[in-house]
Amino acid sequence: MTLRRQARHSLQGLTGLLGHSNRRVRRKKPGQAPGTLLHTGQQQLDQMLMTVHDYDTERCQSLAIDQIDASAPYLGSSTKTWIQVRGLHDVERLQQVMDYFELHPLIQEDILSISQRPKVEPYGEVIFVVLRMIRAEPAADGRPKLKSEQVSLVLGSNYVLTFQESDDTLFDPVIRRLGMKNTRMRRHSVDYLAYALLDNLVDHYFSALDLVSETLEQLEEQVLEQPRPEDLQSIHALRRDLVYFRKSVWSLRDGINSLIRDDSPLITSDVKLYLRDVYDHLVQVIDSIENQREILFSLYDIYMSSLSSRMNEVMKLLTIIATIFIPLTFVAGIYGMNFNPEISIWNMPELNWMLGYPFALGLMASIAGGMLLYFRRRGWL
Amino acid sequence: MTLRRQARHSLQGLTGLLGHSNRRVRRKKPGQAPGTLLHTGQQQLDQMLMTVHDYDTERCQSLAIDQIDASAPYLGSSTKTWIQVRGLHDVERLQQVMDYFELHPLIQEDILSISQRPKVEPYGEVIFVVLRMIRAEPAADGRPKLKSEQVSLVLGSNYVLTFQESDDTLFDPVIRRLGMKNTRMRRHSVDYLAYALLDNLVDHYFSALDLVSETLEQLEEQVLEQPRPEDLQSIHALRRDLVYFRKSVWSLRDGINSLIRDDSPLITSDVKLYLRDVYDHLVQVIDSIENQREILFSLYDIYMSSLSSRMNEVMKLLTIIATIFIPLTFVAGIYGMNFNPEISIWNMPELNWMLGYPFALGLMASIAGGMLLYFRRRGWL
Amino acid sequence: MTLRRQARHSLQGLTGLLGHSNRRVRRKKPGQAPGTLLHTGQQQLDQMLMTVHDYDTERCQSLAIDQIDASAPYLGSSTKTWIQVRGLHDVERLQQVMDYFELHPLIQEDILSISQRPKVEPYGEVIFVVLRMIRAEPAADGRPKLKSEQVSLVLGSNYVLTFQESDDTLFDPVIRRLGMKNTRMRRHSVDYLAYALLDNLVDHYFSALDLVSETLEQLEEQVLEQPRPEDLQSIHALRRDLVYFRKSVWSLRDGINSLIRDDSPLITSDVKLYLRDVYDHLVQVIDSIENQREILFSLYDIYMSSLSSRMNEVMKLLTIIATIFIPLTFVAGIYGMNFNPEISIWNMPELNWMLGYPFALGLMASIAGGMLLYFRRRGWL
Amino acid sequence: MTLRRQARHSLQGLTGLLGHSNRRVRRKKPGQAPGTLLHTGQQQLDQMLMTVHDYDTERCQSLAIDQIDASAPYLGSSTKTWIQVRGLHDVERLQQVMDYFELHPLIQEDILSISQRPKVEPYGEVIFVVLRMIRAEPAADGRPKLKSEQVSLVLGSNYVLTFQESDDTLFDPVIRRLGMKNTRMRRHSVDYLAYALLDNLVDHYFSALDLVSETLEQLEEQVLEQPRPEDLQSIHALRRDLVYFRKSVWSLRDGINSLIRDDSPLITSDVKLYLRDVYDHLVQVIDSIENQREILFSLYDIYMSSLSSRMNEVMKLLTIIATIFIPLTFVAGIYGMNFNPEISIWNMPELNWMLGYPFALGLMASIAGGMLLYFRRRGWL
Amino acid sequence: MTLRRQARHSLQGLTGLLGHSNRRVRRKKPGQAPGTLLHTGQQQLDQMLMTVHDYDTERCQSLAIDQIDASAPYLGSSTKTWIQVRGLHDVERLQQVMDYFELHPLIQEDILSISQRPKVEPYGEVIFVVLRMIRAEPAADGRPKLKSEQVSLVLGSNYVLTFQESDDTLFDPVIRRLGMKNTRMRRHSVDYLAYALLDNLVDHYFSALDLVSETLEQLEEQVLEQPRPEDLQSIHALRRDLVYFRKSVWSLRDGINSLIRDDSPLITSDVKLYLRDVYDHLVQVIDSIENQREILFSLYDIYMSSLSSRMNEVMKLLTIIATIFIPLTFVAGIYGMNFNPEISIWNMPELNWMLGYPFALGLMASIAGGMLLYFRRRGWL
Ligand SMILES: [Mg+2]
Ligand SMILES: [Mg+2]
Ligand SMILES: [Mg+2]
Ligand SMILES: [Mg+2]
Ligand SMILES: [Mg+2]
Ligand SMILES: [Mg+2]
Ligand SMILES: [Mg+2]
Ligand SMILES: [Mg+2]
Ligand SMILES: [Mg+2]
Ligand SMILES: [Mg+2]
Ligand SMILES: [Mg+2]
Ligand SMILES: [Mg+2]
Ligand SMILES: [Mg+2]
Ligand SMILES: [Mg+2]
Ligand SMILES: [Mg+2]
Numbered sequence A, B, C, D, E: 001m002t003l004r005r006q007a008r009h010s011l012q013g014l015t016g017l018l019g020h021s022n023r024r025v026r027r028k029k030p031g032q033a034p035g036t037l038l039h040t041g042q043q044q045l046d047q048m049l050m051t052v053h054d055y056d057t058e059r060c061q062s063l064a065i066d067q068i069d070a071s072a073p074y075l076g077s078s079t080k081t082w083i084q085v086r087g088l089h090d091v092e093r094l095q096q097v098m099d100y101f102e103l104h105p106l107i108q109e110d111i112l113s114i115s116q117r118p119k120v121e122p123y124g125e126v127i128f129v130v131l132r133m134i135r136a137e138p139a140a141d142g143r144p145k146l147k148s149e150q151v152s153l154v155l156g157s158n159y160v161l162t163f164q165e166s167d168d169t170l171f172d173p174v175i176r177r178l179g180m181k182n183t184r185m186r187r188h189s190v191d192y193l194a195y196a197l198l199d200n201l202v203d204h205y206f207s208a209l210d211l212v213s214e215t216l217e218q219l220e221e222q223v224l225e226q227p228r229p230e231d232l233q234s235i236h237a238l239r240r241d242l243v244y245f246r247k248s249v250w251s252l253r254d255g256i257n258s259l260i261r262d263d264s265p266l267i268t269s270d271v272k273l274y275l276r277d278v279y280d281h282l283v284q285v286i287d288s289i290e291n292q293r294e295i296l297f298s299l300y301d302i303y304m305s306s307l308s309s310r311m312n313e314v315m316k317l318l319t320i321i322a323t324i325f326i327p328l329t330f331v332a333g334i335y336g337m338n339f340n341p342e343i344s345i346w347n348m349p350e351l352n353w354m355l356g357y358p359f360a361l362g363l364m365a366s367i368a369g370g371m372l373l374y375f376r377r378r379g380w381l
C-alpha cells in the first residue's frame, strides 16, 4: 500500500520521472577542431577509477590501476582484457588512456560529450559504441525515478574499453559472471564480452519501461475515475519522458542492426546471434514506448472530454434550478406589485380573493411541476 | 437478444476485451547470461503434458509420453514427428526436452519468456517461431472475451516442436486432419505441418477481429444514439486492446515474409505458396485493425461533439428562459417599489390607474412576445 | 432540383453510401485445410451462369454452357477463350469448373471467400487476380448508392476465367468490344483481354469516386452554411466509406505494379504499357480518396468550431440580457423594501421625495446605458 | 493600400484561390477501349491554333499552320522543331495531329483528359509528359486568383509537341529566348527545349506559392488579432487549395527524378544537370506547401482557442455581475417581505430601526465588497 | 535575473525568434534562362569583400584582394587556397569571380538566390554545397534572436570558394585554426578545410537549438503555471520557427550523407570519417527539432485544457451562487406578495404569525444548508 502511495506521489508536480538535469549540457564553442576535449557533463566522482579485468578460459583477475601503462602486460599477453573507466571529469588523465589506445580524435570527443545520440561506428581497427543507460532506481526520497547516464564502449581485437560517468554498479552482474569458470563468456573472444555489456544495458531499459508503465497505469486509473488538473501536468511530463526515452533508444537499434549486417572481423557470426537478441529486445522497448505514447494520447482525450462532461453536469444543474425558479420568482414578483386594488376591480383583484394566496402557490406548483416533467422527458433528471 | 445484451455488457466498465493479466509479467534480472531460464508467466497446468504425433503417408499415431527419451524411436525413423508440449511452469523438465534437441540457449530463453514480440528466426539447423495466439472465447460470466497465450514452434529437418502455455485445444483441428489418410499434410514434409499450425493460429485472429468489430459496432450505435460517459471508457479500453492486438500481429507479418523470401532448405517452394496465404491473411488482419482504430478515432470525435451539442441545447434553454423572464421580473420589481404616490403625481401614478395592473401585464406580454419573435427569427424555437 | 434533393437525402441517417451488408461475412472455422471450399457471401443468383466467349482475329462467338466440359473444343483449339462464371453459391458445380482447370486449392478457396483483400498472385502456370468492383448505382429508392462485389480473374496461356458474385452487367462493354472486328482486343493475346477487364473495373471506381465527391460537396455546403447534428453522422459515415474504399483499392495498386515489374511469360511487354495506364488510374483514385479524407477531417474541424461559435453567441446574448437587467432588478428590489420612512429620516427618504420614482427610473436608465456602452466598446453589439 | 484590401477580399466567402471549375470534369464511360478520344474539359478557344517553331544554331522561324502536313518540311530537315498546339476541344483535328506523329493511343487519350495526375512516361521512341500549369493571375474583379490548366509535352528525337487547353501566353518567354542567337537553347538538341518549357512551368508554381503565402499571412494576421467566423471558411478553402496544389506537384517530382535517373537516349547528360535544377525547385515547392499546411493547422488551433478564450471572458463577466448582484437582490427581497412587525418583536424589527435602511445598504455594500475582493484575489479583475 | 526577463520578453508579441525578413525574397521572372543572375536578397555590405587564404604545411597567409585575377599565383602553385567572398549584391563583380572559376550557370544562379533549400551537388570538376547558417545572437535590443543567412561553398581540386551574404564573423574560428602550425587542417588537402567550414556552420545550429529550447522551457513554465492568450501566440510563433529551422537542416543531412556514400575523388576516405561526424550532428539537430515540436504540440494541448479548466471553475462558482440564492430569493418573493391576510385565513397567514419572520429565515437557512450539503457531497466545495 505504501509503495502504491509513493508511486502515486511521483505523479504530482511537474518533474516527471527524469530530472531536468539531463537536458542541460555544456556546449563546445562552434568552430573548434575535432578532438578538442571538453567534458560537457557534471563531475560525478572524486577521481577517475580504472579497473582491469583480465581473463581467458583458465583464469580471471580484476585489479584497480592508477596509470594506464599498468595495463600493458595484460594487453600484450594472449588473454582477453576489459578496461573499465569510471568518471569523465578529469580530462587530462582520460586523454592519457585514450591516447594509449590511439583512439581517433572523434571517438575521444564523443566519449566526453555526454549528450550523444546512441550510435555504433566502425573506425577501422576498432568499433565504437556510445549509448545511454536508463534504469529505474529509488531516488533520495524513496520514490522510484529514472536515472540516465552515458556509457561508451570501444571494442578492439583483444580488448574492450568502457567509459561511464559515475561509479554506477551497472556492470557488476557481468563482472560476477566473468568470475565463473566454464562459461560462454570465458570461452568466447572479447566480442562476446561486448555483447554481454550491451545486453546488460538493454535489460535495464525494461526496468525503466516497467516504471513508466506502472506510472501510466496509475495515471490512467486516476484520470478515468476523477481527473484533476495536476494529472494534465503528469500527462505532459510523461510525454516528455517518453520523447526522451525514445530518442535514447531509437538509433541504438539501427546501430546494433548494422553490426549484425556488416562484416566486421571483430564480430564473430556466433556472437551475431546474440546481438540479434539484443536487437530484438530494443525493438520490443521501442514498440512499448510507442504504445505507451498512444495510450497517453488517449488519456489526454479522456481528460479533455471529462472536463467537458463535468461542465455539462454543472450547466445542467444551473439550468434546472434557474429555469424552475425564475418563472416562480416572476409570479411572486407579480403579486408583490403595489397596484391599488381599491381603485378598480381590474387592479390585482387576486389579492383580495379568499383563496388568492393558495391560488398563487398552486400556480407556482404547476409551473414547477411542468418544468420537472419537461426535464424528466429530456432525461435530465 | 440475450447475446446482444451480453455483448453490450462487455462495453461497461473499463476492462476491455483483454484482461489486464496480459500486461504483467515477471522480468529476469538485468545482466543474467542468455539462456538463464525463467518462466515469466503464471502456471496454467498441474503438470507439463507431452504428446508425440508420429506420421507418414501410411500411418499416424499420437501418444502421450512422460520422458522426452521416449520419443527417440520416432525421431530416429523416417517418419515425421511432431512433439507437442503444453505447460511452461516446470522449468526443469522443460529444459530436459529442449536440451534433448540441443536448442540454442536463446531459443530456450524465449520459449519461457511469455511476453515475446512475435518473430521468426533461423538458427542454422532449425527455424524458431514465436507468436501469440489470440482467440475469442466465452469467459466465466458467459460474455465473450479475448484470450491470449504465447505459442512457440521449432521446425527441424524431420520434426516440429510446439510449446503452449496451457492445454488450450487450439491445435485439435490440425490433429484431426493429421489423422486422415491421403491428405496433403500426410504427404508433405514437416514444413507443411508447421504451415498448418501457423495457419490455424492466424485463423483465430479473425475470430478475435470479429469480436472486436462487433463490440465496436455496438459502441458506435450507442455513441451515435445517446453517448454516455462510460462509452468514453469503452473507447479507451478498445483503443488499448487494438494497440495490444496490433503489436501482437505486426511483426509476425514480417517474419512470415522473410520465410517466403529467404532460401532455407527447411521450407520447400511448394509450402511457400501456402505461407504466402498466411501472409496474406496477416495483412488482412492488420488492415482491419488499422481501420478499426481509425473508426475508433472517429467515434471519439463524435462523442466529443455530441457533448458540445448537448451543452449547446442546455445553454439555449437556459438562455431562452432567462432572457424572457429576467426583463419581466424587472417590470414586476418596478411596480413593487414603495414610492409614495400620494406625495406627488410623479411617483408611480400607474399604481392608481384604473387599468394599471392590466397595463403592466400587457407590457410584460409584449416583452415576452418580442423575445419569442426574436428567438424564432434566430431559429432557436 | 429533385436530383439534388435526392442526393441530399442520402446524407441523412447513418447508413452511408455503402450498406452494412458488406461488412458481414461468414468465416471458415479455424484449422481447416486450405482449399476447403466455403462460400462466405450470400446467394445472389438462382443458379450459376457460365458463358464461353471464344475469339480470334477472324471470328468471335459467345455461348452459354451448362457443363464445363462443353468448353473443351474451344480451349483445345488455337482460339482465345474467356469463360465467364457468375454466381458463387453452388459450391459443387463451381468446384467442377475450378478442378477442370486444375486451379491451386488456395485459388479455389479465395474465389469463394468474398471478403478478400485485392491481390495479384502468380501461381506458376496462371496468374490469379482478385479485386473488388465498386460502382455507383441507383438503389431501390432512387438515390444513388455504392455497390460492391468481389471479382476474381485467372489468366492462363490461352484462356481467361472470371468469377462474379452476381449477374451484374459490369463486363458488357468489354463483350461488345470483343464482338467488333479489327480491334486490338481481337488481335492481341488473352493478356490484353485480362487488361481490358481490369481496366473496366477500375473505370468504375471513378464513378464511385464521383458519387462520394458529390456527396462530400453537398455535406460541405451544408456544414459551412448551417451545420446540423445529423451532418456529424454523415461525416462519420463517409469516413467509414472512405476507409472501406481505400482498403479495397490500395493493395490492388501494388499488385498491378508487380505485374508490370515482374517478368511473367503470360504478360507481353506491349500489354504492360496498358497495365501501366491502369496503375496510373489506381494512383489517381487513391490520391482522390486521400484528399477527400483530408477534406473530411477539415469539415469535422469546421463542424466543431461552428458549434463553439454558436455557443458563444448564445452565451453573449444571455450575458447581455442578464448583466443589464440584474442590476436594474436589484435597484427595484431596493425600493421595494419595507423600511419605515416615518421612524427616521434615514429610512428610505427617497420614497417620499417628490421625484423619487423618476429618480429611480433615471438611475436604472443610466445603469442600462452604461452597460450598453460597455458592450459596444467590446464589440459585442 | 488598395492592393492589401483587394487581397483581403479574397479571404471572404468560400471560394478559395482556385475556382470550383477545376474539380468538375466529364468522365469517359467505363469499359471503353483505350484511345477512345473524349475531351473531358471545357472549350476555351474558338478554334485550335497550331504554331511551328523551327530552329537551329543559325536560324529560327515561327509560323502558324492550319494542317499538320504543313510541318512536314521542317520535321524532315536537320533543324529542330517545336509544334505548339493550343485548344483541345476539336477532337477530330487534334487526332489528325496526333496520328501524324503516330502517338500511342494511351498518349492520345491522356492529352485529352484534362484532369490527369502529372506524370512522365517513356513510350519507346518518345517521352510523354503531362503536368499542370498553376499560376497566379488577376481575375476579372482585379483580385489575384490561381489559374490552373493541363499541359502535355511529347519529346521526340528531333521535335517537341506541346498541347495546351487555352491560348495562355505561358510559353512566350521561351519563344522570345528561342529568337535570340547564340544561346544554349539554339545550340542544344530538343531535349534542352523540353527542359526550358518544363522549367518555365515550374517557375510559375513559385508565383502561385507567393499568392498562397501572402493570403495565408493576411489570414494569420487577422486570426491572431480578431478571428471571425469567415476566417474559418478561409482556412478551410485554403486547406482545400493546398490539397489540390500538392496533388498537382507531388508526382511530377518523381517523374522528373526518373528522367534524371533513367538512361534514355532522348536526354543528354548535359541536360540532366538542368533537369536536376527543375527537380530541386519542385522539392522546394513541395516543402513550402507542406510547411504552409502545417501553419494552417496551427492557425486552426489558434482560431479554436481564441473562441474558447472569448467564451471565457463572456462567462467571467456574467459570473462577476451575477454573483455580485444575486446576493444583494436577495437581501433586498428579504426586506421587501410583508411580515407584520406589529404582531411581535421577532417580525422584521429592522424595518422599524432608526438606521434600518442604512444598515441594509451597508450589509449589501459589504457583500459586494467581499465579492470584489474575492474576484481580485483570483485575478479576475 | 535580467537575462531571464529579457528572454521572457522574447515570448511576447508575435515575432518569434526569426524575423519575418527571412520569408520575403525577390523572385526571378518565370521563363528566364538558367544562369540569369539576380540577387534575390537585400544588400548587407557596402561593397563586396574578397579574401585569399593560402596555405600548406609550411606557411599560411591571408590577404584581401580587389580583383579576382590577383588570386592567380596562389591557385597556380602547389599550395591550397581558400577564397572567401562576402556580400552578394554586386552582381557584376561577383560574376567575374564565378566566371574566373568557370562555375556552371546553375551554380552561379544558386549562389545569388538566397532562399535555396540546402543541398550538395556534384558538378563534374567541383562539388557545390549551399546551406543556411542559423545562429543565436543578441539583437539590437539585447534580447537573443536567431540570425539566418545563406552560405555557399564550392570545393575544387586545390581550392575552396565560399560566398556569404554579410561580413558575419562566422568563419573566424576556422581562420584562427588555419593560422596554427602542425594541425590536421594544414596537413590535409582542401577537402578537410571544406569539412571544417561545414562543421563550423553545423556547430552553430546547436546554439540556435539551445535558444529555442530555452524559450520553449520558459513558455512551458508559463503555460503550466498560468497560461495567457499571448502564450498561444508564442506557441504559434515557435511552431513557425521550428518549421523554418527543420526545413533549413533536413535536406542538408541527406546531402552530407550522399557525400559520404558517393565516390568522389575530391573527398578522401579520411575526411569521410569527419563528415560522418557532421552527419551525426545534423541527425541530432533534427531529432531535437522533432522532439521540441512534439513538446510544443503537448503545450498547446495543455493550454487548451487549462482554458477549459478555468471555464469550469468560473461556471462552478456561478452555479453555486445562483443555485443557492435563486431559491432563497424566491422565498423572499413569496412573502413579499401583497395578498390580503385580512380577507381570509388562507391568505398568507404566516405574515401575522408571531415567529413568521424567523420561520421564513429558517426556511431559507435550511434551503441554503441543503444546497451546501449537496455541493459538498459532489465535491464542489
Ligand atoms: Mg507517432
Ligand atoms: Mg504510435
Ligand atoms: Mg503512431
Ligand atoms: Mg501518433
Ligand atoms: Mg496517428
Ligand atoms: Mg490508419
Ligand atoms: Mg494511424
Ligand atoms: Mg491514419
Ligand atoms: Mg490517423
Ligand atoms: Mg488524435
Ligand atoms: Mg491525408
Ligand atoms: Mg492521411
Ligand atoms: Mg496526408
Ligand atoms: Mg492527414
Ligand atoms: Mg495530420
Ligand SMILES: [Mg+2]
Binding pocket: none
Ligand atoms: Mg493522420
Ligand SMILES: [Mg+2]
Binding pocket: C297
Ligand atoms: Mg484530426
Ligand SMILES: [Mg+2]
Binding pocket: D290
Ligand atoms: Mg508534413
Ligand SMILES: [Mg+2]
Binding pocket: D290, D291, D294
Ligand atoms: Mg508537416
Ligand SMILES: [Mg+2]
Binding pocket: D290, D293, D294
Ligand atoms: Mg503535415
Ligand SMILES: [Mg+2]
Binding pocket: none
Ligand atoms: Mg501532416
Ligand SMILES: [Mg+2]
Binding pocket: none
Ligand atoms: Mg502533424
Ligand SMILES: [Mg+2]
Binding pocket: D297
Ligand atoms: Mg492537428
Ligand SMILES: [Mg+2]
Binding pocket: none
Ligand atoms: Mg488533432
Ligand SMILES: [Mg+2]
Binding pocket: E290, E293, E294
Ligand atoms: Mg513530428
Ligand SMILES: [Mg+2]
Binding pocket: E290, E291, E294
Ligand atoms: Mg515527433
Ligand SMILES: [Mg+2]
Binding pocket: E290
Ligand atoms: Mg514525428
Ligand SMILES: [Mg+2]
Binding pocket: none
Ligand atoms: Mg507530427
Ligand SMILES: [Mg+2]
Binding pocket: none
Ligand atoms: Mg505525432
Ligand SMILES: [Mg+2]
Binding pocket: E297
Ligand atoms: Mg495532436
Ligand SMILES: [Mg+2]
Binding pocket: none
Ligand atoms: Mg493529429
